[in-house]
Amino acid sequence: MDVLLVGDEPPGGLTAAARRIENLPWLPGPLSGRDFQSLLSLRLAEAGIEPFNDGIRDVRRDGACFVVTAGRFGEISCRALILACGTEPAACSLPGLAEATLSGRIHRDIRSLPESLAGERVIVVGGGEAAADSALGAQDRGGRVAMFVRKDRLTVRPGLAEELGRSAVEFGFGYEPRLVSASAGGLAMEMMSASGLRRVEGGHLLLCLGRRPRLDLYWKLGRGVRPGRIDTVIPGLFLAGDILRERDRYIEPAMDDGMLAGSEAGRHLMRRRIS
Numbered sequence: 001m002d003v004l005l006v007g008d009e010p011p012g013g014l015t016a017a018a019r020r021i022e023n024l025p026w027l028p029g030p031l032s033g034r035d036f037q038s039l040l041s042l043r044l045a046e047a048g049i050e051p052f053n054d055g056i057r058d059v060r061r062d063g064a065c066f067v068v069t070a071g072r073f074g075e076i077s078c079r080a081l082i083l084a085c086g087t088e089p090a091a092c093s094l095p096g097l098a099e100a101t102l103s104g105r106i107h108r109d110i111r112s113l114p115e116s117l118a119g120e121r122v123i124v125v126g127g128g129e130a131a132a133d134s135a136l137g138a139q140d141r142g143g144r145v146a147m148f149v150r151k152d153r154l155t156v157r158p159g160l161a162e163e164l165g166r167s168a169v170e171f172g173f174g175y176e177p178r179l180v181s182a183s184a185g186g187l188a189m190e191m192m193s194a195s196g197l198r199r200v201e202g203g204h205l206l207l208c209l210g211r212r213p214r215l216d217l218y219w220k221l222g223r224g225v226r227p228g229r230i231d232t233v234i235p236g237l238f239l240a241g242d243i244l245r246e247r248d249r250y251i252e253p254a255m256d257d258g259m260l261a262g263s264e265a266g267r268h269l270m271r272r273r274i275s
């Protein structure tokens, strides 16, 4: 098959946010998300696949073909299309968030946080694995991290909870956050809890409040049918990875999907005797 890989970030996408990947049994040991991405790029090069860095803005069908519109490369036609668009941050109801985002101090994952935080205060809101992993990651970058959780406990695997417990990350449970102000100079928040109101100031706010499948391109083709499987109602259109999952999103199943979607795409082309 003549394969074209197009993505608006380096191959590996969200894995760059991972502090330490240790749940892939075929890796010789734990790897940072960025090192994992280098490994992926190496494998792609070995397979002779050159990734094109571009954003796909639109997709339509043209007979048995799909035509995708990329930002820089214009229209690209293909006979089989695999959408592996991953996820995007879930909508967040924090009042004032949209305007505050312009300050550059609000982040939806750790990738946009400065590399060196040099003692700056980082406020993490969220209590799941991404929040815990990112709190430790921000601390690695030199930040003083405070983590505020809406529930009364963390929802993380035991090893991560223990590591957090040993770290200097501060915790607060049962808090409802409110953004007071955010500017290029820093931000202020009010954290409400049963025991009262606490004012917190910081350099950066990291909101880890869940992600949802990024389905914008799929909906342009999918005729209102919710996706649930690698193959779709449209012949030649396949899905792979986190785009398919509401929960339990991990690298291994995403890679398995990719392999199966590639095989299905090959079968589709062979059935139609096309290459």
Ligand SMILES: Cc1cc2nc3c(=O)[nH]c(=O)nc-3n(C[C@H](O)[C@H](O)[C@H](O)COP(=O)(O)OP(=O)(O)OC[C@H]3O[C@@H](n4cnc5c(N)ncnc54)[C@H](O)[C@@H]3O)c2cc1C
Binding pocket: 006, 007, 008, 009, 010, 012, 013, 014, 015, 016, 017, 018, 019, 020, 021, 022, 023, 054, 055, 056, 057, 084, 085, 086, 087, 109, 129, 130, 131, 133, 134, 214, 217, 240, 241, 242, 243, 249, 250, 251, 252, 254
């Ligand atoms: C903090 C954190 C830590 C994690 N740690 C682990 C871990 O240790 N182990 C583990 O197994 N999993 C971990 N994960 C989960 C893992 O990152 C994901 O399950 C995995 O990245 C999913 O891969 P994917 O290819 O489906 O989606 P993604 O990695 O999200 O990749 C999708 C890519 O498609 C791009 N894209 C989307 N739409 C378009 C478009 N229109 N045009 C061009 N490009 C587009 C996106 O920008 C992105 O680069 C972690 C996640 C987070 C947030």
